[in-house]
Amino acid sequence: MDETRSSLGPDPDLRAEGAQLSADPEMLEARVDAVATRATVAAQVDAAAAAEQRRQRRYLARALLRSPTFMVGMFILLFWVFMALFSTGITQNPTDVDPAASLQAPSGAHWFGTDDLGRDVFARTMAGARTVLIIAPAATILALLWGGIIGLVAGFWRGLTDEIIMRLVDVLLALPIIITSILVLSLLGKGTAIIIVTIGALFTPVVSRTVRAAVISEREREYVMAARLRGERSAFVMAREILPNITQPIIVEGTVRLGYAVFTAATLSFLGFGLAPPSPDWGLTISTQRVFLQIAPWTVLFPAVALASLVVAVNLITDGLGRVFAK
Amino acid sequence: MPSANGQSSGDGAAPRALDVSDLEVTFHRRGRRLPVLKGITMHIERGEAYGLVGESGCGKTTLAMAAMRYLAANGTIDAGRVLVDGQDVSELSEEALRKWRGGKVSMVYQDPTQALSPAMRIGDQLAEVYRYHEGTGKTEAIERARESLRRVAIPDPEATLHRYPFELSGGQQQRVVIAMALSINPQLLILDEPTTGLDATVEAEILDLIEELRGRINAAILLITHNLGLVARLCERVGVLYAGRLVEEGAAKQVFTDPRHPYTMGLLRCVPRFGMNKTDAALQTIPGTLPALGEPLKGCVYSARCPMAKPVCVRREPDLYAWPGDGGARGAAEAEALPPDPAAYSPHHANPVGEASRHVRCYFSPDVPEMPVMTPVLATSLEARGATEGNVLSIENVQRTFKDGRKKLTAVSDISLELKRGETFGLVGESGSGKTTLAKCVTGLIAPDSGTIEFEGGQLRPTAGRRSKDALRAIQMVFQNPDSTLNPSWSTRAILTRAVRKLGGADRASVRGKVDKLSADVRVEPRFLLQKPLDLSGGQKQRIAIARAFAGDPTLVICDEPASALDVSVQASILNLLVELQTNEHVSYVFISHDLAVVRYISDRIGVMYLAELIEVGAAAEVFNPPHHPYTEALLSSIPTLDFDDARQRIPLRGTMPSLSEPPSGCRFHTRCHRLLGDICREQEPPLQEAVSGHTYKCHIPPNELLVLQTETAAAAGRGSAADAAEPQSIGASDLSAPAEV
Numbered sequence A: 001m002d003e004t005r006s007s008l009g010p011d012p013d014l015r016a017e018g019a020q021l022s023a024d025p026e027m028l029e030a031r032v033d034a035v036a037t038r039a040t041v042a043a044q045v046d047a048a049a050a051a052e053q054r055r056q057r058r059y060l061a062r063a064l065l066r067s068p069t070f071m072v073g074m075f076i077l078l079f080w081v082f083m084a085l086f087s088t089g090i091t092q093n094p095t096d097v098d099p100a101a102s103l104q105a106p107s108g109a110h111w112f113g114t115d116d117l118g119r120d121v122f123a124r125t126m127a128g129a130r131t132v133l134i135i136a137p138a139a140t141i142l143a144l145l146w147g148g149i150i151g152l153v154a155g156f157w158r159g160l161t162d163e164i165i166m167r168l169v170d171v172l173l174a175l176p177i178i179i180t181s182i183l184v185l186s187l188l189g190k191g192t193a194i195i196i197v198t199i200g201a202l203f204t205p206v207v208s209r210t211v212r213a214a215v216i217s218e219r220e221r222e223y224v225m226a227a228r229l230r231g232e233r234s235a236f237v238m239a240r241e242i243l244p245n246i247t248q249p250i251i252v253e254g255t256v257r258l259g260y261a262v263f264t265a266a267t268l269s270f271l272g273f274g275l276a277p278p279s280p281d282w283g284l285t286i287s288t289q290r291v292f293l294q295i296a297p298w299t300v301l302f303p304a305v306a307l308a309s310l311v312v313a314v315n316l317i318t319d320g321l322g323r324v325f326a327k
Numbered sequence B: 001m002p003s004a005n006g007q008s009s010g011d012g013a014a015p016r017a018l019d020v021s022d023l024e025v026t027f028h029r030r031g032r033r034l035p036v037l038k039g040i041t042m043h044i045e046r047g048e049a050y051g052l053v054g055e056s057g058c059g060k061t062t063l064a065m066a067a068m069r070y071l072a073a074n075g076t077i078d079a080g081r082v083l084v085d086g087q088d089v090s091e092l093s094e095e096a097l098r099k100w101r102g103g104k105v106s107m108v109y110q111d112p113t114q115a116l117s118p119a120m121r122i123g124d125q126l127a128e129v130y131r132y133h134e135g136t137g138k139t140e141a142i143e144r145a146r147e148s149l150r151r152v153a154i155p156d157p158e159a160t161l162h163r164y165p166f167e168l169s170g171g172q173q174q175r176v177v178i179a180m181a182l183s184i185n186p187q188l189l190i191l192d193e194p195t196t197g198l199d200a201t202v203e204a205e206i207l208d209l210i211e212e213l214r215g216r217i218n219a220a221i222l223l224i225t226h227n228l229g230l231v232a233r234l235c236e237r238v239g240v241l242y243a244g245r246l247v248e249e250g251a252a253k254q255v256f257t258d259p260r261h262p263y264t265m266g267l268l269r270c271v272p273r274f275g276m277n278k279t280d281a282a283l284q285t286i287p288g289t290l291p292a293l294g295e296p297l298k299g300c301v302y303s304a305r306c307p308m309a310k311p312v313c314v315r316r317e318p319d320l321y322a323w324p325g326d327g328g329a330r331g332a333a334e335a336e337a338l339p340p341d342p343a344a345y346s347p348h349h350a351n352p353v354g355e356a357s358r359h360v361r362c363y364f365s366p367d368v369p370e371m372p373v374m375t376p377v378l379a380t381s382l383e384a385r386g387a388t389e390g391n392v393l394s395i396e397n398v399q400r401t402f403k404d405g406r407k408k409l410t411a412v413s414d415i416s417l418e419l420k421r422g423e424t425f426g427l428v429g430e431s432g433s434g435k436t437t438l439a440k441c442v443t444g445l446i447a448p449d450s451g452t453i454e455f456e457g458g459q460l461r462p463t464a465g466r467r468s469k470d471a472l473r474a475i476q477m478v479f480q481n482p483d484s485t486l487n488p489s490w491s492t493r494a495i496l497t498r499a500v501r502k503l504g505g506a507d508r509a510s511v512r513g514k515v516d517k518l519s520a521d522v523r524v525e526p527r528f529l530l531q532k533p534l535d536l537s538g539g540q541k542q543r544i545a546i547a548r549a550f551a552g553d554p555t556l557v558i559c560d561e562p563a564s565a566l567d568v569s570v571q572a573s574i575l576n577l578l579v580e581l582q583t584n585e586h587v588s589y590v591f592i593s594h595d596l597a598v599v600r601y602i603s604d605r606i607g608v609m610y611l612a613e614l615i616e617v618g619a620a621a622e623v624f625n626p627p628h629h630p631y632t633e634a635l636l637s638s639i640p641t642l643d644f645d646d647a648r649q650r651i652p653l654r655g656t657m658p659s660l661s662e663p664p665s666g667c668r669f670h671t672r673c674h675r676l677l678g679d680i681c682r683e684q685e686p687p688l689q690e691a692v693s694g695h696t697y698k699c700h701i702p703p704n705e706l707l708v709l710q711t712e713t714a715a716a717a718g719r720g721s722a723a724d725a726a727e728p729q730s731i732g733a734s735d736l737s738a739p740a741e742v
Helices: A003-008 A012-023 A025-066 A068-090 A121-157 A159-174 A177-188 A192-219 A222-229 A234-270 A282-292 A298-326 B060-068 B094-100 B122-134 B138-151 B157-161 B170-182 B200-214 B228-234 B252-257 B262-270 B327-337 B365-370 B435-443 B469-474 B492-504 B508-521 B526-530 B538-549 B568-585 B596-602 B630-637 B679-683 B703-716 B733-737
Strands: B018-029 B032-044 B049-053 B075-084 B105-108 B188-192 B220-224 B237-242 B245-251 B391-404 B407-420 B424-428 B450-455 B475-478 B556-560 B588-592 B605-610 B613-619 B688-692 B695-698
Touching: A025 A068, A025 A298, A068 A121, A068 A298, A121 A159, A121 A192, A121 A234, A121 A282, A121 A298, A159 A192, A177 A192, A177 A234, A192 A234, A222 A234, A222 B475, A234 A282, A234 A298, A282 A298, B018 B060, B032 B060, B032 B075, B032 B220, B032 B245, B049 B060, B049 B228, B060 B075, B060 B105, B060 B188, B060 B220, B105 B170, B122 B138, B122 B157, B122 B170, B138 B157, B138 B170, B170 B200, B200 B228, B200 B630, B220 B228, B228 B252, B237 B252, B237 B262, B245 B252, B245 B262, B262 B365, B262 B568, B327 B365, B391 B435, B391 B588, B407 B435, B407 B450, B407 B588, B407 B613, B424 B435, B424 B596, B435 B475, B435 B556, B435 B588, B469 B475, B469 B492, B475 B538, B492 B508, B492 B526, B492 B538, B508 B526, B508 B538, B538 B568, B568 B588, B568 B596, B588 B596, B605 B630, B613 B630, B630 B703, B688 B703
Parallel strands: B049 B220, B049 B237, B105 B188, B188 B220, B424 B588, B424 B605, B475 B556, B556 B588
Antiparallel strands: B018 B032, B018 B075, B237 B245, B391 B407, B391 B450, B605 B613, B613 B695, B688 B695
């Protein structure tokens, strides 16, 4: 291209002005002034753009901080995370048996009372968060990973691949989650790892559906076509082009699944397919103590409330995230 | 001119349809005050049509929303009054407001599909208006709905009453929306981009309807559009908005033929005149961009982009001065006399001065006709671009059919064409005619069912995934939608780097240099390379998309409506960029657009598609002059131009486009053709006729007869021949043809 540009830089405005400057000396002064004005304006705009970017990010954070649903949910969740990590140092030992003090009502010594073996219900309730907070997130992450891959492949390739995968997904979705997991757990035996894998696998179909829907709307976008015209491999297009643009629905789906995973893990423990005594797991505790419901309701009530509070907290977080993202 | 009598609303006569004084609208966004409109004073007389033009973001729609009292929750009217038919809009209660909207004032929006409820039959939607506003009984309401459909000339009103919106074409939907807006005889009808997104022929149809209705209704019209041709055709007066200020106002004809504000002049020069070609004149652009909302402005709002700006312009904001007059000069002298105190830079409150019919907010209005031309002619002749070297691309009998349930839709039917090196082939036709499908067959995004595509002598594989690296590099595409053409998660530099590495085959060290060169070639400043597409303007995004296509020094670039989503000023700079790249790189283009003036400007040869067939091909000038296919003739007659003496007879296309699944027998165009011969057209496929060497069209009428018929029509229309219309028109044309200095 021409010399004028190389001397005045790539800016079309400056270049055009270069033409003007050499053309009309009378305008020179005015142009110089206008260029100066514009340069300052450009700098201002630039600074404004950078500030805007920072502000957008801060805005998102602040919108979450201002959302009461999100904050309440987050507070409860963080409370349980804290208890899961540090309750042993704070409370009495959750497995200390004291047959002399069994089934005592809540008191100063035992805030939530004691259970049939005289264990402190408060300590057990606080410690009970530990198992569920390992199983539920791990299972959710597995489900997101598998469901993400399946959804990406099905949504991106469409056609026969999609058809086969989605019919399989339909079949899996038709299976009742609890019954299937009971079957699997009775075959493979109990254990935290097996529970995680089972719940993760059973949640995979739902996640894959969400991801597939997001991929389908994204793959028709022109930047994906541009990638195909560059000869990019499908794996690259899926992972690098499409995936970063569908993180929001995946995050929301993840939090929804997390709530269900808490629920499912507790249900399995309750049915005796989860952890074994003396674990303070909530589901398990509710199951073993429910025979005393009439005479010592606190043994069941507190773990049940704890469980409910965790599920509600996760749902509140989901709700808050969804609303802020939708804005 | 109804406005010329200077009558104000308080004179006891009937009040004006719209009377806005000193209007100031501010948006509040996350704690910041962003002034959108400032000191707007304008009015529309009863029955008058007023056009509001300006780039997107100037505040046009905000003004309309303020008149409807439809401002978003974060928008407030800080000062001023809006009177509609003498009624202060802000004094209405919520209940009265509901009755008043759709009663006294109604609005037609850009997208008819969103204005109609998809779940209600047309008849019920229309009847609801009467039932709500006038308490009409059910049967009578339906009767009146039928009547209102008749008024907007819907082909079969009875059947339409029972249809759902999705069963109607875009043009018919817009007719229904207009029928609905007119149902209660409003005093003011606001049309917000009523034809944007519609095909040229449908647009012409809607314009005819509006023009025709104007004789029968007493509503005043506020037309908001970026299409200056529309305003020229429909409006008596026009207001030009820039950054929330009215910068020029007056009779449409005067403003458009003798603009006195540099912005108006700039806008007019951006639009390709019909018949202009890249080898005759460069499109003028408006440098820079609209100031962002809330950006501090010194003095004249336009000074930062104005090629005529002088120091005095940033000292103090000019008033709206009466034109002709010396108000501007006096204002400049006054501003000069101000002490050089920074505080004096703050814009003072501006009001129209005097009751004249024309106002301009500029100190230097007398100099505007001599506004300097900035862009040189860029294009060289075809020969200089190496276009004699033989074909780069030759497509033979390409066919592509899609399945829609059990129906088969043939989107591209037996198309053959050739393209030379350095040549631009323009592809025009209504939406759904198969232009994009054909383009995607060439790029390999869609595989053709049959036919061959040869590129530089070798046959191309059907899909991009199977093509060689070199074929991918050589054939690239620029897409239509600037908002989805770039991956929003990637930085601009990452996007270009990836393209260079995949297509340019360069090693790591040279990639950086190549990316910098590409961005310099498309005039994107390096600082924008760090940003993500979200932070770029539409024009910048499209520039990056062009740079991406040029990453591997392509031989052929398919441009699918690359500028149609952009403002005219930006469109001009994108077109200039494409022309310049072609001149330097000798690349060939297939250029798809529905804007005939743009296609005429940028193309060397043009192909016209109708219902999946290529019905006419030839050199650009020949295709757009008689003898040409009757469909091309109709298309051309439908473009609104800025020519006020335009006496071309508009040829309305009958009916709607037939379905691709059941194309008409014989000549595909016979169902809508105004030159129908008779059964021969219905039964026999027309032969390919040659008008001149290289210009062929598919029709039963031989060229000599067609020439006579088509020149007769033009002559009968009262003035000259169609060839006249193809000449550049007076305004700014002298500036444009003058060779500019570089």
